[in-house]
Amino acid sequence: MASILTNASALTALQSLSATNKSLEMTQARISTGYRVAEASDNAAYWSIATTMRSDKSSLSVVKDALGLGAGKVDTAYSVTNDTVKIVNLIKDKLVAAVGASAADKAKIQVEITAFQLQLKTAADGAVFSGANWLSVDTTTGQTTPGTHDDAQIVSAFTRNAAGKIALQTIDINVQSVKLYDAFGTATNVEKGILDGLRLATSGVRDNTATAAAGGTVAATDGYAVSTLTVVGFNDTQIQQMLNVVDAAARELTDAATNLGAAKTRIDLQKNATQALMDSIDRGVGQLVDADMNQESTRLQALQVQQQLGIQALSIANSNSQNILALFK
Template sequence: MASINTNPSAMTALQSLHVTNKALAVVQGRISTGLRVAEAKDNAAYWSIATTMRSDNKVLATVQDTLGLGASRVDTAYTALESTLDLVSDMRQKILAAIGKDPSGKDQIQQEISAIQAQLESMARSATFSGQNWLAVNASETNGHPAEGVHRPVEIVSSFSRGHTGAIELGMIEIDVDRIKLYDDAATTNETKGLLEGLRLASTGKRDDTAEAPATPGADAEATDGYAVASLSVSGYSDDQLKDMLSVVDATLKEMTDAATSIGAAKKRIDLQKDFGSNLMDSIDRGVGQLVDADMNKESTRLQALQVQQQLGIQSLSIANSNAQNILSLFRQ
């Protein structure tokens, strides 16, 4: 039956064309954005996962920056500590050379030792990066150093992760500043002072609060005799006392070597963590891409097919509409 009020063929063709145009808009959107899940309405679950992972990746980028800053601080401390090790080793040679010398010879050697002591302090106090110095500290301050009366290491944020419950977890690389400091302006006891300034017992080489500088240079050795690299003097001291100084300097060198090893290990860990973080960010990007990226080869093929369907739909609608025109011919004379 032909009707001028209702054209079922045109309705069907129009519905088909509408579906084709809608699919075509989706494919064009995917091609223009490169994403098959660009909004939550495309796939709520994948969009939520991708959004969270992209956000986490931005945090990981910040962690990488933090690691870079931490690496710079560690490098600064390590470089200064390595240089001071060489100077303390030179001082040991000077003390050894002073043994057996007459008083005037010891005075001359002391001038060289005093220059080394001044240079040691200068190096330690210059080892500052971004407002932090781990070699010359003040325990009463909290700008990256242990708080007064509290043994607390400096922490460098090294990793960021999200647990199975969604809770954020941070990984830390710790630097024990109290173990590597050379000077501490706020310390009041030998045991809390830096490696170079705390008096060490000649018998043990350990920083000890019972240690005291010899009251009389050249006198017989006492059990409490103590020396420190930062303050020792060979002028007027006996050869036996110089030998005690050698023992103290050797013990200091050992602790400084341990400190350099500790910093070196932290430096290596930071480098490894930076490499891992970079690889992890790339892995997350690939994972997100697998969830939301569009297959451009597939979408371009679909685009061509839909464009053909669109043209056919338009043609079909035109034919359906032309059927109504045929009714007019029945009224022509």
């Protein structure tokens, strides 16, 4: 039936053209943004997953920065501790030279030992990175127990379990075991640092029963600290005890450097693992929401042809009404 009120052909052609235009707009949006799923209306499930994964990647980026900051603190303490071991060994060499030396020679040797002691304190005080110093501390305040330094924590991982609950993991540094000096005035010998804690002359171990030794007199509770020992006025027996003390301190310093080195290695490994995880998230998100540009370019060309054909079909359908006029001539 021919009608001038209802043009069924034109309506059909218009619907087809509208659908083509809609598909064309979608394809053009994918090409311009690069996303197949750019917002929730495109695919709610994929968009939700991708949004959560992007948020987790952002948190992992912060974790990576925290690991970098922690690595700087560990590197600083590690480097100074290594240098400290060398200087303490030099002090040990001077003590060996002091055995059997005259009083005048001991005074000269002490000048060198004092210089080494000052260098140890200067190096420890300067082992600061981002406001943190793990070698020269003051546990008077700010710690759970005064005299004992709390563990330093470095955020190392950000995880989300199957239920969506977030958890943070840390790498803990036992600062109490690596500190060299502690300014806390009433700290016990055991609580003090490796270099300023009094050590029993007999065992070389930091001990709360140790008392400062007096020159020329040997007592069972004689104690020495690497930071304050002096050979002036002390006999050969006491100097040999000092050697025992310095050697024990050197062993503790070696252990401290080992622990810091292990933490350094772990941080480096975790940084690499975090970066690999971030890359994996990028790939996973890309597979969910990225547009296949080869596919979209092919679809664009096809839709452009369909659009042209749709316009042509609509034009033909609209011209059908004009043909009705021929019936009245």
